Amino acid sequence: MAAVSGSPVAEASPSKEEKPEEPPLDSDNDDGVKPDVEAEGGNEAVSDPSMYRYIKEDLFTSEIYKVEIRNLPKFTGFNDLKKFLAKHSLNPHKIKLFGKQTFAFVTFKNEEERDKAMKMVHGMQWKGQVLSVRLAKPKADPIQRKRKQQEGEGAGGQPPSKRTEGDETEEALSVQIANVVTPLWNVPYEEQLRRKEQERDWRHQQSHVAMAVCAEREIQQNVLFSGTHQTISYTEYRNKCEFLISVGADGEDKTIGFRLGKYKGGSCAVVGPADTPETYEGHWKQLTVRTTRTKQAMAVAFFNPQKLGEEEVAALKTSMKKYFTEGEGKDSGVTSLYFVREGQRTSPNLEDLPCELVAGEGSIHEELLGLKFRISPHSFFQVLYSAVGEWAQLDEDSTVLDVCCGTGTIGISLAKRVKKVIGIELCQEAVEDAKVNAKLNGLSNVEFHCGKAEDVFPNILNALVSPNLTAIVDPPRAGLHSKVILAIRRAEHLKRLVYVACNAKAAMNNFIDLCRAPSNRVHGAPFRPVRAMAVDLFPQTMHVEMLLLLERVDYDSQQQTSKQ
CATH class of the missing domain: 3.40.50.150 (Vaccinia Virus protein VP39)
Incomplete structure (x- = not known):
């Protein structure tokens, strides 16, 4: 079974465990860099169908409920537009402003909210400007964009993304993943503390x-x-880790581990923690593991059924239970095994999804x-x-x-x-x-x-x-x-x-x-x-x-x- 990597997932970096909430509205266009309107889904958006493979009915993305608002008052700020929409009982999922903030791309969580926004805002007057709203194309997939670019650069030779096998590659990967997950791994601890005080x-x-x-x-x-x-x-101090399930750095092997780079940067390759392209198919997406000093371990597997029927999903859960209770996974020490079914969801928050206990106890103790x-x-x-x-x-x-x-x-x-x-x-x-x-x-x-x-x-x-x-x-x-x-x-x-x-x-x-x-x-x-x-x-x-x-x-x- 392949791994799902089509939906955005949090980057793998040691950080505080927290109760996830609705992520903040995007407002990352204040760096003075000209926005990639083509990538954002403007009229000049690329027409290659492969750029939009991530838009499937059973993978949630607000990009399919996207509109473009034109003729905004000049220099409209992110908070200005957010408050304006909220004033009219509109709840956007993302907002991105362009063109000296005179037009914006806005996404919503469902079709009903998008259509409501189009009906209410189109033709409305705001600060002397008559607003216009129209449907906008989804943002092009950065992975596919990078792949197209690499295909052009690698024409007539080995694709740049293809790695050679051998010990040198494995060593390089281990360094890469260490630099992503534990960037100070090769720095003496006293120097780490000095850097933290200086940086922060x-x-x-x-x-x-x-x-x-x-x-x-x-x-x-x-x-x-x-x-x-x-x-x-200094090491082995975490009692909870979240692992992504996706293709490996070789572009083929299914791997459980940490992502080497950011998705928006055109990378979704995952390297296993022992080594401290996407298809939008497959089912296994993420694995969360929690351990305690009492030698208990909880594993939570996040699963997207895609087109699978109920009988097939039930068979997979049975297989997973058997693996950890009778098979090779019996010696892993998992005392609590959960299955989380994602499917079609309207919220990006994982805690909104029900957890089904597959095997073992319902909780662990510390x-x-x-x-x-x-x-x-x-x-x-x-x-x-x-x-x-x-x-x-x-x-x-x-x-x-x-x-x-x-x-x-x-x-x-x-x-x-x-x-x-x-x-x-x-x-x-x-x-x-x-x-x-x-x-x-x-x-x-x-x-x-x-x-x-x-x-x-x-x-x-x-x-x-x-x-x-x-x-x-x-x-x-x-x-x-x-x-x-x-x-x-x-x-x-x-x-x-x-x-x-x-x-x-x-x-x-x-x-x-x-x-x-x-x-x-x-x-x-x-x-x-x-x-x-x-x-x-x-x-x-x-x-x-x-x-x-x-x-x-x-x-x-x-x-x-x-x-x-």
Whole structure:
């Protein structure tokens, strides 16, 4: 069975495990480079049918629901167009602006939304401009475009993409995949830490926050930077890996591993982790593996049935179960085997797909800090505890709000120190795990709520009356929703906040909104950053986890002092 590589998949790079959310709308045309309108599906788009093989009814892509909006007001910004469409109850999937932002390609999730947009926007007047909307051709496949180019360059000789066999090739591939997945693999660890501090420039980033606050509030403050906290394990430290299933570097062998390059760059070749062109056919797409210190392992296979019937799919699941329970895979240590059927889906988020247990137990268990935790297929499991607990300054009268709590690990690890822990999490599966984890550890002072943080958090926060209230937030890469930040600012009985960020740059707006002076939009006394620390959870890569402690400022006193 061949591997599916036609749908876009996340690049393989060690990064924070997170609860996937709807990806941000594309706005990557601000680099001053002339856009490839032909590739984007304009009137001059190529007519070669092979460029559009990825458009099949059982492979989801918003490119088949694409329109072109013309005659936009000059220099229209991405956010301008996004807000304009939202004002008319239109929800685009992607937006790309061109021609000094006077026209745009916009995709939608289904035909109904696309047709609604065409009907509403065509002929509408916006800032003195009468808009026009028409159907647009899908973007040409970058893999096929590169292949056509290579065929031209390699005419009369061996195709440039064809590799020779032998030890030298295998060695080269191992270096290539190491450079993709663990780019610092050949750098001494002390030098890795130095590079991370230099690259991320944490001191500068914290100074940036402090200066922004000082400029608005006219107060002086210092942030204590604790440097980069070193990890204990430099290798084999991940408990979860996601592997792509696709063609190998030789263009033929089916391989489970990591992609050598970016799809949009014209590469989808995969190299196996031991070695540390697409057909839009086949079925096996991705494999997620999670392991624990208790010697348990969970494998989740993502499968696209394409044109297969129910009997054929059932036979494949039976075969997979037999392989891991009776066949050669029996010695792999898999204790929990799941099958995820993709098929025709309208969401790019993998956690929206139901997991079917094929063999073994429904979950795996981890032991950490003397506590036990259950982990399910879609659950997020955070492993950062000691510094968070130290900075939170908790006592027996404390109430802890654990926002974006995943399986509840941070809150549960602190529960015995405090009066109450309240967790908030979007993923229902993770919430169920969190409740079980509280029972496993004999905790009765912990409760969990399922929902979007921006919907649940404000109501919970407003209902709490506690003399010692602390919030710990561990959001996805994009940071907290602005509604959550505004709710935190309004709740002045919340005096201390520990922010766990896997991407401090992306969270910078959160930091500034927490610390800026009150305004018509931001109410309540501001916070000030007092401690910051980078934790190296991902050796051999440039990724780090960022901890930031913020404390509420007695703003009225500060203002009176500055006036005297």
